[in-house]
Amino acid sequence: MRTHRLDETALPVATDPRQYARVVARAHDAVVSGCRPAVSPRQLIVESWHRARSQGVNPDHGAESRPVSAGEVERRRVTCGITDDALLVLRGGLVPAAESGGHIVVIVDVEGRVLWRDGHPGVFRQADRLGFVEGACWLENTVGTNAIGTALVEGVPVQVQSAEHYVRSHHAWTCAAAPIRDPRDGLLLGAVDVSGPAGTMHPSTLALVRAVAGLAEAKLRDAHRTRLDRLRAVAAPLLAKIDGQALVVDPNGWVAASTGLPPMDRIALPDRLDSQEAWLPAFGACSLEPLPEGILLRPCAPDAPSAARVVVDVRRSGRPALTVHRTSGNWTYRLSGRHAEILLDLAENRAGRTAAELAEQLFGDRTRTITVRAEMSRLRKRFGDLLDHRPYRFLADLDVTAVR
Structure with a gap:
């Protein structure tokens, strides 16, 4: 798993959009033909193009996918985990700017289905012609590289400009999307996106989308704290006895x-x-x-731990997991992207890693040991009977498997 820096997720500062689009269009033609481009765009985009090509996405019109029904859209709105308060923040923070700037705001669930669409009516009509409608799927395996689908895969805010889109019919568009995570477990709930004609997008759009997504996540955290406070009130008299x-x-x-x-x-x-x-x-x-x-x-009274088989599974983009199988029962814990990277590396290197070695693997910088130690401290608090230190590793008696 590769972690992209935030400066890789948007166009470089002072880039001429028109010149960049011409360079990227030539690179795009080379990649979809199976050739190596003379000049490559951002690494994040190249990786997404290769995913789309390997998944058989047609570079001219995408893959076949019908929008789900209005009833299914409504069901997904209720169950997606994006609360009414968070939705108000997303709409209030982005729709006025989108309407005045000639853009649309789109909110999708974790499966990339468009649940809400607001913004400029004229852009709606253009989006309709692309199938960018409520109920449509906007994952990479359906429409190729785009801000929504790529943000859901990478788990970071992403801007996709013009010819960076894998499907040629989207080259007249620019989009900027940020993932929305559940504060209770860190899992993706979906993403929010601002899209519009390539020539109208402002360089600061991605920063705005990222900031508003952060405010929506703050609303979700407030709701979670309120639920914990209610539970705490129930717990206090019970624990006192x-x-x-x-x-x-x-x-x-x-x-x-x-x-x-x-x-x-x-x-x-x-x-x-x-x-x-x-x-x-x-x-x-x-x-x-x-x-x-x-x-x-x-x-209960302590007893000898049963034999355990541990599986670090990163096959599902955005939903890596650690599963422990014991004779006394099984459990699965959803992992953040960073913790998944660490545990995957330890699963594939059973002899263990020093803090400096993990820093080199994660950040390409052996001096970032303080960050590594902080992350390992968090992991060992949760999985203390699975992990050892000096060096960091899974305990020797565990049967550990990494699944990519």
Whole structure:
């Protein structure tokens, strides 16, 4: 997994858009023909072109994909995880500028389906001719390189200018999109995009989209804190009656309150909690008791850990996961992009890595050991019985598999 710097996700400063478009168009023709271009555009764009080509996307008109029904769009609006408050921030922050600038604002879910569309009516008509309508899929495997689909793959804000689009019929457009993540687990909920004719896009559009997406995520965090506060009010009288160790968490493992335990923000929970007991990485076997909007966990008497098989799976773009299989039960923990990179590297290098070696692998800079140590500290808090240090590695008795 390669992490792109933010300065790779937009056009370089002071770039002449028209000259750049001519250079990129020649490079595009070479790549879709299976040749090596004389001059390559940004690395992020080249990688996306190769993905689209390998997925069989037609460079002239994209892949066949019909929009879902209006009823399905409405169902996805309700279940996508983008709350009404977050939606108000996205629309309020972007639609006025889009209407005055001759652009449209598009919000998609994690599967790239267009759920909302606002902005300039004249641009709507142009978008309709491209099939850029509510219910349409705008993933890379359908329409090739574009800001929405590429932002969902890379997990970072992306601007795609003119001929950088893989499908030629989109070369008259420029788009800028930023992913929207769920603050509870870091998973992608979707993306917000501003699109319009290539000649009307302002260089600061990507920065604006990124900032407004950040404000929407802040609204989601506020809503999460409110739910935790409600759960904390339920937890306090329960924990006051308990001797020993116990904690109350929400369904994503965020800790509302605890007793007899050191402070912690979050614990890893199994994908399914359908029994009265579960094995958790930080505590071993625990009893479970459902609460309104949460779970009461009580560690049981310690016992010998069962044999474990660990799978680091990064096949699904934007949804990497760590799965642990034990005789006492299985669980899956969704990973951030950075944590997925680290665990994937450790899974493929069982002898382990020093902080400097991980810094070189992640950032191309061996001096960034403070950042590495901070990330490893977070990982070891969650997966303390899986990871060792000096060097950093998975414990030797684990059966570890990396799946790309």
